[in-house]
Amino acid sequence: DTGVSQDPRHKITKRGQNVTFRCDPISEHNRLYWYRQTLGQGPEFLTYFQNEAQLEKSRLLSDRFSAERPKGSFSTLEIQRTEQGDSAMYLCASSFQGGTEAFFGQGTRLTVV
Amino acid sequence: DQQVKQNSPSLSVQEGRISILNCDYTNSMFDYFLWYKKYPAEGPTFLISISSIKDKNEDGRFTVFLNKSAKHLSLHIVPSQPGDSAVYFCAASAFSSAGNMLTFGGGTRLMVKP
Numbered sequence: 001d002t003g004v005s006q007d008p009r010h011k012i013t014k015r016g017q018n019v020t021f022r023c024d025p026i027s028e029h030n031r032l033y034w035y036r037q038t039l040g041q042g043p044e045f046l047t048y049f050q051n052e053a054q055l056e057k058s059r060l061l062s063d064r065f066s067a068e069r070p071k072g073s074f075s076t077l078e079i080q081r082t083e084q085g086d087s088a089m090y091l092c093a094s095s096f097q098g099g100t101e102a103f104f105g106q107g108t109r110l111t112v113v
Numbered sequence: 114d115q116q117v118k119q120n121s122p123s124l125s126v127q128e129g130r131i132s133i134l135n136c137d138y139t140n141s142m143f144d145y146f147l148w149y150k151k152y153p154a155e156g157p158t159f160l161i162s163i164s165s166i167k168d169k170n171e172d173g174r175f176t177v178f179l180n181k182s183a184k185h186l187s188l189h190i191v192p193s194q195p196g197d198s199a200v201y202f203c204a205a206s207a208f209s210s211a212g213n214m215l216t217f218g219g220g221t222r223l224m225v226k227p
Contacts, residue, residue: 004156033214042117042202042217043157056214091156095213100145100164102215104156 004105006092012111013082020078021108025094032075033102034067035091036060043091049075050097082112116140117205119218127226132190134221136203139184143205147215148177148188151200160201161188193225 005024013019025032030051035043046065047057051072061067064082069075079086089109093102118137126132136146144165149157163170163177163186170177176189190197203218 045214101159106156
């Protein structure tokens, strides 16, 4: 297992376009998290899945954001009608249920121009 | 409301000396604390953790101390090496709650000079 994998690593998009990111967690992990990190800040929790169920969403996750984990394996995060304020590093992490550490992917850096 | 704070945005130490990174938290429900290390253009990498039932955890050159009454934890790196230069994030979770989401501090950039 190569760890948590995210694709793409970088995305530049024009304001108003939709973007989709993918995360492949560590295969044995049933929990998957999305975080967002802006410059000079720590990662902020967006949402998490246990298997295919999305169990919690942060108030940071506006209605332009949607996440799925259809078969309890990989996950996608879509941002519709992107805004410049969406520019950030989007991080995916996974863990065992009841596990104490979350393992992060390398992130997708989004730039909205 | 920032529940986890790292008040020093940067720290510079000489190679071979001790690095001490500090973190304060406000939420009494936090019962598990972690330190992550982050290089530029990479995701955070887990470094060391501590449960609230302990006051110290050691792993090689890295030791984390927890003072629950002060709601304060610190990471000690000794001896510091140039490869330790990175941004260090303190994170906390309420492990007993569903989800075990992490709340991060703003990070401290450590620079270890040869």
